[in-house]
Amino acid sequence: MLTLLLRGGVKLLQISDRDKALRKGELLGSLLNFIGYRKKVILKNLDIAFPELNKLEKEKTAEGVLQYIGRNIVDFVRIPVYSRKNQILDIADIVEGKELLYKYKDKGAILITGHIGNWEILGAVISKLNYKITVLAYRQENKKINQFIESIRTSANIGIIYHDQPLKKMLKILNEGGFLGFLADQNALRHRGVFVDFFNFPASTISLPAKISLKYRIPMIFTYNYLDLKDKKYKIFFKEIDISKYSKNQYKELTQEFTKELEKAIRKNPSQYLWTHKRWKTRPEGEPENIYR
Secondary structure (H helix, E strand, O other): HHHHHHHHHHHHHHHHOOHHHHHHHHHHHHHHHOOOOHHHHHHHHHHHHHOOOHHHHHHHHHHHHHHHHHHHHHHHHHHHHHHHHHOOOHEEEEOHHHHHHHHHOOOOEEEEEEEEEOHHHHHHHHHHHOOOOOEEEOOOOOOHHHHHHHHHHOOOOOEEOOOOOOHHHHHHHHOOOEEEEOOOOOOOOOOOOOEOOOOOOOOEOOOOOHHHOOOOOOOOEEEEEEEEEOOOEEEEEEEEOHHHHOOOOOHHHHHHHHHHHHHHHHHHHHHHHOOHHHHHHHHOOOOOOOOOO
16 A cells, blocks of 8 residues: 555656646745754754754744755656656756866766665766766665665666675775765764764764775766755755875765765855764764664
8 A cells, every 4th residue: 555655646746847846845844843853853863963942943944944855856767757758957056166076987986876866866967967976875674665765866877786786796886987975974883984073073984985996096076956945956066075185094074075075065054964863873982872862
């Protein structure tokens, strides 16, 4: 029953006019806000990241976050439509750094980003521009949901490597001249990450992208995007991170650099970041274990 409802809802969003579909996404977000979906987590994150905001400002930002999630869902499920109708480049503009894609075409580079803007659209745009892009992803526990998400990504010719697959598969992509995309901003378990400063608060952050980059001297490009609410186009930015200044063992410093780049991007559009996840859940030794109570 749940699968049938999901398919029906997706079909409705796919056949609708995009503006109308995006408004439905915003309505979904407003509904989630009304029922208090992840509200405590969002507000706790905003308390940490933006202590200067008053309660009303944080509440308004929280609602904007959930509306942003609704819009993201809409454009994500519509990717097969954009791909089939050759429309993906009509809803996105690369504002800065397009030359970096050409610079590393067929040479290989790590693309590092976070849950800001619409990262799924970002991958589809890169693929449509005829660059080989593969992204790291987590498997969903529900196999049908995982297959559904996978089908949308592959409809845009985006390759997928799952986190439980061996490192050699990632290196093969890079050695063959492809771009390998990491979403490197989710809370990392202590043994998988390093603590770096994120909004003036230690955040356990995955160190694998930095380790790969420095060990194999693979170029790293930071990228992010946001949806311009006036023209409904995604504005995309690319910036190369200079890895030559780091030694092989300075992966923490490199992780700090791209995390700071992400923070700067978020500060420009705080309501277009996925504040629903417990970004600061893992704490350094000696600190309280659960700050999200």
